[in-house]
Amino acid sequence: xxxxxxxxxxxxxxxxxxxxxxxxxxxxxxxxxxxxxxxxxxxxxxxxxxxxxxxxxxxxxxxxxxxxxxxxxxxxxxxxxxxxxxxxxxxxxxxxxxxxxxxxxxxxxxxxxxxxxxxxxxxxxxxxxxxxxxxxxxxxxxxxxxxxxxxxxxxxxxxxxxxxxxxxxxxxxxxxxxxxxxxxxxxxxxxxxxxxxxxxxxxxxxxxxxxxxxxxxxxxxxxxxxxxxxxxxxxxxxxxxxxxxxxxxxxxxxxxxxxxxxxxxxxxxxxxxxxxxxxxxxxxxxxxxxxxxxxxxxxxxxxxxxxxxxxxxxxxxxxxxxxxxxxxxxxxxxxxxxxxxxxxxxxxxxxxxxxxxxxxxxxxxxxxxxxxxxxxxxxxxxxxxxxxxxxxxxxxxxxxxxxxxxxxxxxxxxxxxxxxxxxxxxxxxxxxxxxxxxxxxxxxxxx
Amino acid sequence: xxxxxxxxxxxxxxxxxxxxxxxxxxxxxxxxxxxxxxxxxxxxxxxxxxxxxxxxxxxxxxxxxxxxxxxxxxxxxxxxxxxxxxxxxxxxxxxxxxxxxxxxxxxxxxxxxxxxxxxxxxxxxxxxxxxxxxxxxxxxxxxxxxxxxxxxxxxxxxxxxxxxxxxxxxxxxxxxxxxxxxxxxxxxxxxxxxxxxxxxxxxxxxxxxxxxxxxxxxxxxxxxxxxxxxxxxxxxxxxxxxxxxxxxxxxxxxxxxxxxxxxxxxxxxxxxxxxxxxxxxxxxxxxxxxxxxxxxxxxxxxxxxxxxxxxxxxxxxxxxxxxxxxxxxxxxxxxxxxxxxxxxxxxxxxxxxxxxxxxxxxxxxxxxxxxxxxxxxxxxxxxxxxxxxxxxxxxxxxxxxxxxxxxxxxxxxxxxxxxxxxxxxxxxxxxxxxxxxxxxxxxxxxx
Numbered sequence: 083x084x085x086x087x088x089x090x091x092x093x094x095x096x097x098x099x100x101x102x103x104x105x106x107x108x109x110x111x112x113x114x115x116x117x118x119x120x121x122x123x124x125x126x127x128x129x130x131x132x133x134x135x136x137x138x139x140x141x142x143x144x145x146x147x148x149x150x151x152x153x154x155x156x157x158x159x160x161x162x163x164x165x166x167x168x169x170x171x172x173x174x175x176x177x178x179x180x181x182x183x184x185x186x187x188x189x190x191x192x193x194x195x196x197x198x199x200x201x202x203x204x205x206x207x208x209x210x211x212x213x214x215x216x217x218x219x220x221x222x223x224x225x226x227x228x229x230x231x232x233x234x235x236x237x238x239x240x241x242x243x244x245x246x247x248x249x250x251x252x253x254x255x256x257x258x259x260x261x262x263x264x265x266x267x268x269x270x271x272x273x274x275x276x277x278x279x280x281x282x283x284x285x286x287x288x289x290x291x292x293x294x295x296x297x298x299x300x301x302x303x304x305x306x307x308x309x310x311x312x313x314x315x316x317x318x319x320x321x322x323x324x325x326x327x328x329x330x331x332x333x334x335x336x337x338x339x340x341x342x343x344x345x346x347x348x349x350x351x352x353x354x355x356x357x358x359x360x361x362x363x364x365x366x367x368x369x370x371x372x373x374x375x376x377x378x379x380x381x382x383x384x385x386x387x388x389x390x391x392x393x394x395x396x397x398x399x400x401x402x403x404x405x406x407x408x409x410x411x412x413x414x415x416x417x418x419x420x421x422x423x424x425x426x427x428x429x430x431x432x433x434x435x436x437x438x439x440x441x442x443x444x445x446x447x448x449x450x451x452x453x454x455x456x457x458x459x460x461x462x463x464x465x466x467x468x469x470x471x472x473x474x475x476x477x478x479x480x481x482x483x484x485x486x487x488x489x490x491x492x493x494x495x496x497x498x499x500x501x502x503x504x505x506x507x508x509x510x511x512x513x514x515x516x517x518x519x520x521x522x523x524x525x526x527x528x529x
Numbered sequence: 530x531x532x533x534x535x536x537x538x539x540x541x542x543x544x545x546x547x548x549x550x551x552x553x554x555x556x557x558x559x560x561x562x563x564x565x566x567x568x569x570x571x572x573x574x575x576x577x578x579x580x581x582x583x584x585x586x587x588x589x590x591x592x593x594x595x596x597x598x599x600x601x602x603x604x605x606x607x608x609x610x611x612x613x614x615x616x617x618x619x620x621x622x623x624x625x626x627x628x629x630x631x632x633x634x635x636x637x638x639x640x641x642x643x644x645x646x647x648x649x650x651x652x653x654x655x656x657x658x659x660x661x662x663x664x665x666x667x668x669x670x671x672x673x674x675x676x677x678x679x680x681x682x683x684x685x686x687x688x689x690x691x692x693x694x695x696x697x698x699x700x701x702x703x704x705x706x707x708x709x710x711x712x713x714x715x716x717x718x719x720x721x722x723x724x725x726x727x728x729x730x731x732x733x734x735x736x737x738x739x740x741x742x743x744x745x746x747x748x749x750x751x752x753x754x755x756x757x758x759x760x761x762x763x764x765x766x767x768x769x770x771x772x773x774x775x776x777x778x779x780x781x782x783x784x785x786x787x788x789x790x791x792x793x794x795x796x797x798x799x800x801x802x803x804x805x806x807x808x809x810x811x812x813x814x815x816x817x818x819x820x821x822x823x824x825x826x827x828x829x830x831x832x833x834x835x836x837x838x839x840x841x842x843x844x845x846x847x848x849x850x851x852x853x854x855x856x857x858x859x860x861x862x863x864x865x866x867x868x869x870x871x872x873x874x875x876x877x878x879x880x881x882x883x884x885x886x887x888x889x890x891x892x893x894x895x896x897x898x899x900x901x902x903x904x905x906x907x908x909x910x911x912x913x914x915x916x917x918x919x920x921x922x923x924x925x926x927x928x929x930x931x932x933x934x935x936x937x938x939x940x941x942x943x944x945x946x947x948x949x950x951x952x953x954x955x956x957x958x959x960x961x962x963x964x965x966x967x968x969x970x971x972x973x974x975x976x
Contacts, residue, residue, distance in 0.1 A: 092870075096870050100890075182908070182913065182915065186904060188914055195927055296739065296740070298925075318949070319949035322951050323951060326953045327951075330953050330958055442976075445944050446547045447543060449543060449643065450942065452944075452945065453945075454946075454947070455945070455947060456950075457946075457948075457950045457951070458950065458952050460951070460952035461633075461945055462943075465957065466629065466952070466955070467629070468629065468635070479642050479643050480642055480745050480928040482927075483942055483943075493928070493930060495899065495931070496899045496909075496914070497899075497902070498900075499888075499904075500903045500908075502763070502769055502770065503905065503908070504773030504777070505907035506773045508913070510913075517915065
C-alpha cells in the first residue's frame with residue numbers, strides 16, 4: 083500500500099516536472115477557483131471537525147486554528163494559492179554553462195527534488211498552501227495533516243484532485259492525501275521513491291521521523307535561539323528585542339530561549355542587568371539564572387523575586403516554549419560564539435551591539451541558519467523574509483537552511499549536449515584533445 | 530575517542546570558516562611547498578606500502594595506483610593543491626539581498642557545510658587533493674584512506690599537520706587522519722558534530738555507510754548508466770559513443786550498463802542492430818539481450834555467437850563494472866524515460882538522436898544528475914566538467930548532484946542586519962508596519 087502510494091507519486095513526478103510554468107500555474111488558478119466555488123461544502127466538513135474538537139475538549143487555541151470560517155480565513159487561503167502561482171518559476175533556470183569543447187556544452191539547470199512527503203499540523207489552510215508550493219515547484223507530494231482537521235482535509239483533497247484530474251494537465255497522483263499515522267510509518271521506508279520528508283509539528287514528531295527513515299528530512303526539531311547582549315549595546319534596543327523575541331509568540335520555534343550577557347554589564351556602576359531583568363519580569367518571564375549570576379549578581383531591588391530562579395545545566399540546551407528564559411554571563415563575543423555553537427539548535431541567533439566590528443565577528447562565527455544583528459529572532463520566517471510563503475524552517479547544514487520557500491524544493495541537474503564526442507579522444511581518457519572549459523554567460527542562452 | 534575527534538573537528542571548523550580566502554589559500558601553498566620538500570621521506574613510506582602490497586599479491590592495477598614515484602605523479606599531486614588554491618573563493622558570496630524595511634536588510638551568504646568525514650580509496654595523491662578542497666572550502670575534515678596506502682597517508686598527514694600548525698593560521702584539528710575502520714564506525718554515530726559523510730569506494734562500502742548513519746551521505750553506491758538509441762540516430766555516432774561509454778574504463782561508475790534500442794532499428798530493412806552488436810562483440814563486450822531480442826532479433830550473421838547471451842531480469846538493474854552490457858528494445862523515447870527512471874541509479878543517462886525535439890523530451894524527462902545528448906557517459910567527471918577537481922559523484926536528489934567540486938562543499942546562511950526592529954511592530958506580528966521586501970542588486974553590496 084505504502085509502496086503503491088510512493089511509486090505512484092514517483093511516476094507522477096516524472097511527468098509533472100516536464101510541464102511548463104504556465105501549465106503548473108494555471109492548475110493553481112483552477113484549484114483556487116474550485117475551492118472558492120465549494121466554500122459551503124468545505125465549511126460543512128470543517129464544522130464537523132470543530133464539533134468533534136469541542137466534544138473532545140481540545141484547547142481553545144487549537145479550535146481557533148481549526149476554524150476555517152472566521153474572518154476572511156477562507157478567502158485568504160484561496161488568495162494564498164494565487165500568490166504562489168504568481169511567484170517566479172523556480173524550474174529550468176540555467177545556473178551554469180560551460181563550453182567543454184566545440185559543440186559540447188554543459189548546462190546546469192534547476193529541477194524539482196521529486197517526491198515530497200509532508201506531514202503537517204491541524205490547520206486546514208495549510209493543505210492548500212502546500213499543494214500550491216508542491217505543484218509550482220514541480221514536485222509531487224504525499225500529504226498527511228493533523229488528525230483534528232481530517233474531515234476538512236478529506237473534502238479539500240477530494241476537490242483538489244477532481245480539479246487537477248478534470249481541468250488541468252497535472253498528472254494523476256501528483257497530490258495524495260493519506261489519513262493514518264501508520265501509513266506515514268510505512269512511507270518512511272520508501273526511500274526508493276520518496277526524495278524528501280518535510281515534517282512540521284512537535285519536536286517529538288520530527289525527532290521520531292529523523293530517527294526512523296533513510297530519506298533526507300528537512301525541518302527542525304528544536305528551536306533553541308540565543309541572544310548575546312554585548313558590552314556596547316543600546317539598552318533600549320536590548321529591551322525591545324528581548325521582550326519581542328521572548329513574548330511575541332513564546333511557542334514559536336524562533337522565540338529566544340537563552341540570553342548571554344557580557345559580564346561588563348554586571349558591574350555595580352551599571353544598572354543594565356537590573357533593567358534587563360526587570361523588563362523581563364514585568365512581562366511575566368521567569369529568568370533561569372546560572373549559578374554564578376544567581377548567587378552573586380541579583381540586584382538588590384530584585385532579591386527574592388520569585389521570577390528569578392537558579393538554572394540547572396540543562397536549561398541552556400532547552401527549548402522552553404513558554405515564558406521562561408535561561409540567562410548566563412559571558413566574557414566576550416568569542417565565548418558567546420563558542421557557547422552558541424555548542425548549545426544552539428542552529429536555528430537563529432542574535433547579537434545586540436552598537437559596535438560593528440564585534441557584530442561582524444558574531445555574524446561570521448555563528449554556525450546557525452540565521453544570524454542576526456540588532457533585531458528580533460522572531461523575524462525568522464518565510465513570509466517576513468519575503469519568500470511569499472514557506473514550507474518549513476530547516477536547521478539542516480546541507481541543501482536548504484532557514485525558512486524554506488520554493489527554492490528549497492528544487493535542486494539541479496546537468497545536461498551535456500554533444501555531437502558524438504567520446505572521452506577516448508581527450509587527454510586523461512586516452513587521447514590528445516584538450517578541454518576548452520570556457521564559461522558562458524548564463525543570461526544569453528537559448529536551449 | 531570518536532566523539533573527541535568529531536568535537537575537535539567541529540571546534541576547528543568554527544574558526545576555519547572565519548578565515549579569509551587569502552589565509553586559506555596561503556595554507557595550501559605552504560602545504561604544496563612542504564610536500565615537495567619532503568618528497569624523499571614520502572616516497573620512502575610509499576615504498577613500504579608498495580613492498581607490502583607486492584608481498585600480499587595485490588592486483589597489478591592496485592599496485593600501480595599505490596605507486597607515487599612513477600612519472601610526474603608526485604609533482605602533479607603538488608600542483609593539484611595549487612590548482613585548488615587558485616580556484617575562486619566559494620565562501621561569503623552574497624546570493625540574495627532583500628531590504629525588509631528601512632535599516633533592516635536580509636542577506637544570504639555561502640558558508641562551509643562544517644565537518645566532513647571523507648572515506649577514500651588507496652590512492653596516495655587523493656589525501657592531498659581532499660585536504661586542499663576541504664581547507665579551500667572552509668570545512669574541517671576527518672579523513673580515512675584505504676589501508677593499502679597507510680604508511681604514505683601517515684607521513685603525509687603528519688607533514689600536512691606540521692605545516693598547518695607551524696606555518697599557517699588554519700586551526701589545529703582542521704585535518705585529522707584516522708587509521709582504522711572501527712573508528713569510522715564510531716564516527717558514523719557523531720551526527721552532533723559531523724555534517725556530511727563522503728564515501729568513495731566500493732558499492733558495498735557506500736551502502737554500508739548509508740545504512741549505518743543519520744549523517745547525510747553524499748556519493749553514489751551504484752552507477753547504472755543507460756544509453757537510449759533513438760530511431761533517428763546516426764549510426765557512426767552510436768558506435769563511437771557506446772564503445773567509449775562501455776570500454777574506455779569499464780570499472781568506472783560512469784560506464785554504460787544498459788542499452789535501450791528503439792524497435793524501429795530492428796526491422797529487417799535495416800542493419801543497424803547488426804552493426805551495433807558487431808561493434809560491441811568486436812571489442813570483447815558480452816551482450817545480455819532481453820528474451821524477446823534474444824529469441825527473435827539476432828541477425829543471421831551472429832546466430833550462436835557466444836558473446837550474445839539471454840539476459841535475466843536483474844541484468845537491467847545491474848552495474849556490471851565489466852565488459853558486459855544489457856540490451857533491450859523499446860517503443861519510444863517516453864518508454865525509454867520510464868525504463869530509465871525506474872531502473873537507473875540517477876547517475877548519468879544518454880540519448881543518441883539527430884532529432885532535437887526527441888532529445889529535448891529526454892533531457893527534460895530523465896530524473897538523473899546527468900542527462901546527455903550525443904556524447905559518452907564517461908564525461909561525468911569533475912575534471913571534465915571544468916571543476917578543477919572533484920570530491921566525488923553524487924546520485925542524491927538534494928544538495929549536490931553529479932560531480933561535486935568546491936561548490937558542493939558549501940551551503941548558505943542568512944544574515945539579518947537591523948537597528949532594533951521587532952516583529953511586534955509589523956503586520957502579522959501584532960503591529961501595523963508593512964514589509965518593503967525590495968530585492969537588492971547582489972553585485973553592489975558592501976557589508
